[in-house]
Structure formats: C-alpha cells, structure tokens
Amino acid sequence: MKMKTLNCPVCGGSLVFYKSGEHYGYQCFDCPLSVVESSTPEGALNNAKQLISLFPPIMQVQIEDTVLWKSCPVIVLDKDIKVGELMVLDSYGNKHMVDQQDIDGWPWELEGGEYVPS
Numbered sequence: 396m397k398m399k400t401l402n403c404p405v406c407g408g409s410l411v412f413y414k415s416g417e418h419y420g421y422q423c424f425d426c427p428l429s430v431v432e433s434s435t436p437e438g439a440l441n442n443a444k445q446l447i448s449l450f451p452p453i454m455q456v457q458i459e460d461t462v463l464w465k466s467c468p469v470i471v472l473d474k475d476i477k478v479g480e481l482m483v484l485d486s487y488g489n490k491h492m493v494d495q496q497d498i499d500g501w502p503w504e505l506e507g508g509e510y511v512p513s
C-alpha cells in the first residue's frame with residue numbers, strides 16, 4: 396500500500412515522520428505544528444490523522460488536490476481560508492470561485508474508491 400504524504404493543515408508543508416528514542420511522532424518543518432508522540436509508528440500516524448481531521452476541510456485541502464464540485468472533479472488552484480472559498484479549475488479550463496460549503500467531495504473522501512453521491 397502506498398503511503399500518502401501527510402500535509403500540514405496549517406501551512407501546507409509536509410508533516411515529517413521522526414523517531415526520538417522510544418517515541419515516534421510527526422512534525423512540520425515549515426511551522427511549529429507537531430503531533431502527540433506515540434510508542435509505535437502506527438500510533439503516531441493515527442495521532443497525526445486525528446489532528447488533521449480536526450481542521451476544517453479548507454485547511455486540510457492542498458493546492459492541486461482534486462475535489463468534487465457539482466459532481467465533477469475539479470482541481471484546486473488556490474484557496475482563501477479567511478473567506479472560505481476555493482479557486483478551482485474545471486475540465487474545460489475555466490476557473491471558478493467556489494464556497495467551501497458547495498464542495499461535494501474532498502480528496503480524503505474520494506481516496507481509495509469511486510465517489511458515491513449520497
């Protein structure tokens with residue numbers, strides 16, 4: 396199974412795995428964000444995922460991620476966290492400003508399978 400890189404929800408940098416003595420953890424090299432350490436690598440990964448899941452989707456989503464909007468996959472070009480809007484590129488090459496509420500599927504919901512509209 397391919398290990399997906401974890402992105403920092405605060406700055407968009409990479410959360411990097413580390414081992415310190417008997418403890419494992421993740422931390423961002425680009426900002427002060429770090430994850431509670433664990434005694435196992437799996438535990439550290441779970442802690443990291445749990446921390447990321449606490450952030451609003453617009454903070455979790457990364458530039459160039461694919462999201463679902465109006466049932467179509469679109470690419471995130473930019474995001475304005477303060478306003479809560481994403482700039483996306485559709486398959487026709489048109490740009491749109493989309494309110495985060497209007498996103499039908501986030502990358503982590505699409506991962507590992509077909510998107511099934513509810």
Ligand SMILES: [Zn+2]
Binds near residue numbers: 404
């Ligand atoms: Zn960061």
